[in-house]
Each structure stands twice: as C-alpha cells, then as structure tokens.
Amino acid sequence: MKPDFKFCYFNVLSSTNDKAKEFAKEGKSNIVIVAGRQEKGRGRFGREWSSSFGGLYMTILLHAEDIDKSRYLTFIATVSVAKVICSIAGLDAKVKWPNDVLINHKKACGILTETISGNKNYALVGIGLNVNQKKFPKSVMRNSTSLNMESNKNYGIKKISKLIIMEFNNLYPYYNKRNYGKIIEIWREYSHTLGKTVKAKTLTGTYTGKAVDVDEECNLILRLNDGTMKKIVEGDIFIV
Numbered sequence: 724m725k726p727d728f729k730f731c732y733f734n735v736l737s738s739t740n741d742k743a744k745e746f747a748k749e750g751k752s753n754i755v756i757v758a759g760r761q762e763k764g765r766g767r768f769g770r771e772w773s774s775s776f777g778g779l780y781m782t783i784l785l786h787a788e789d790i791d792k793s794r795y796l797t798f799i800a801t802v803s804v805a806k807v808i809c810s811i812a813g814l815d816a817k818v819k820w821p822n823d824v825l826i827n828h829k830k831a832c833g834i835l836t837e838t839i840s841g842n843k844n845y846a847l848v849g850i851g852l853n854v855n856q857k858k859f860p861k862s863v864m865r866n867s868t869s870l871n872m873e874s875n876k877n878y879g880i881k882k883i884s885k886l887i888i889m890e891f892n893n894l895y896p897y898y899n900k901r902n903y904g905k906i907i908e909i910w911r912e913y914s915h916t917l918g919k920t921v922k923a924k925t926l927t928g929t930y931t932g933k934a935v936d937v938d939e940e941c942n943l944i945l946r947l948n949d950g951t952m953k954k955i956v957e958g959d960i961f962i963v
C-alpha cells in the first residue's frame with residue numbers, strides 16, 4: 724500500500740523534523756512538512772544544516788511498525804532524491820552511504836531519519852536538498868553543491884517536493900512488504916560509494932579500505948588493507 728500523503732507548507736520553521744514530532748504527538752501521520760527555511764535545521768550527530776531560502780527542507784512523517792528498519796527508509800529517500808535530480812535537471816546524482824546524495828562528487832542532499840516509539844511508532848524522514856542556493860557557510864562550501872550550481876537553473880521547490888514523494892511512493896511498497904533485499908539492490912544501482920577506497924570515521928575508530936558492499940541491514944562492508952572485512956554500522960565516510 725502506498726501512503727496517501729498530505730502536504731503542509733510553512734514559510735519558516737525551526738526544523739521540519741521538529742514540526743513532524745509535534746504532528747506525531749497529535750497522532751497524525753502520512754504528512755509531508757515543507758518549510759521555506761529553517762531556523763534550527765539539523766543534520767546527523769547534532770550538526771547544523773544550513774537552511775536558507777532557496778533550499779528544500781522537508782520531512783515525511785510516517786507510521787512505522789518496526790522502527791528498527793528505518794534505515795531502509797533513509798535508503799529509499801536517498802534513491803528517490805537521486806532519481807528526481809536525474810530526471811528534472813539531467814544531472815548524474817549518486818547516493819553516498821549512508822544518507823547523502825552527491826552531484827559531481829559534492830553533497831547536494833542529506834537525510835536525517837529519526838524515530839519515535841510509543842503506543843504507535845513513527846518515522847520522520849527529514850530531507851535537506853540544496854536547490855537554488857549559490858553559496859553555503861564557509862565550513863561546508865568546499866564540499867557542497869546545489870542543483871543551481873550544477874546546472875545554472877532555478878527549480879520550483881514545491882514541484883521537487885511532489886516529485887520526491889512520487890518516487891518515494893514507488894519504492895515504499897518494498898519497505899512495507901519487507902522486501903529489504905530489493906531496496907538494497909536499487910540503492911546499489913545508484914551508489915557512489917561502492918568500489919571506492921574510503922576512510923570511515925566511527926565511534927570506535929577510523930578504518931580505511933575498499934567499500935565492497937552493503938549488507939542486508941544497510942551496513943557498509945569494507946575490505947581493509949590487510950584483507951579482513953570490516954562492517955561499518957554508523958559513521959562518516961570520506962573518499963580517499
């Protein structure tokens with residue numbers, strides 16, 4: 724079953740993920756929250772997400788029975804964004820493990836998936852896509868890009884949000900039917916990471932090796948220089 728999403732647009736929010744949490748507390752789901760800008764946009768590991776006008780900031784609020792499986796929603800979201808970038812701008816977008824979308828090796832999109840457990844469980848899939856921005860804060864400028872910077876064109880934010888949901892809806896049945904293998908298979912097709920030598924910074928250490936695969940639980944598998952395999956569950960990766 725594909726969810727029938729209701730869109731809620733706001734000019735300014737502190738964070739679309741926070742607004743989604745408010746809706747979830749009221750028992751609402753199947754809502755897409757979109758903001759023109761965010762005052763406290765955040766990324767993984769509590770990092771700031773630059774959220775000025777011109778970007779797309781949206782959160783998909785879903786009722787999710789099994790919150791342990793929310794990583795597949797992140798994978799579905801990254802692939803959906805990559806597909807939309809390819810179709811609308813003709814750019815070659817790729818997914819970078821675990822939650823980014825790159826254009827020409829630079830970050831154009833990050834996904835922050837959060838969960839709420841209780842009587843009912845919820846997943847909040849927060850998508851930040853750089854669309855019409857031409858500059859970013861110094862700290863991220865070097866490694867960031869936008870659709871505008873790559874194609875010299877502006878794009879309609881509402882239109883992109885609708886297209887992303889269309890793609891998300893096409894992939895969502897695999898999640899709903901627990902066909903996780905299919906999600907991994909599609910993610911591999913769009914992967915920027917696999918086959919590259921990467922440095923993975925994790926809580927337990929830094930590992931360098933060739934990214935050979937993602938396993939059935941979305942973990943990244945590295946072949947280290949000594950030939951051993953290392954499973955990366957969480958962290959940041961850098962192409963070396």
Ligand code: BTN
Pocket residue numbers: 737738739740741761763764765766767768770772779780781782822832833834835849850851852
């Ligand atoms: C990351 O790359 O670390 C993830 C960035 C996620 C940013 C999006 S923008 C919409 C939603 N609201 C937030 O505050 N964060 C996510």
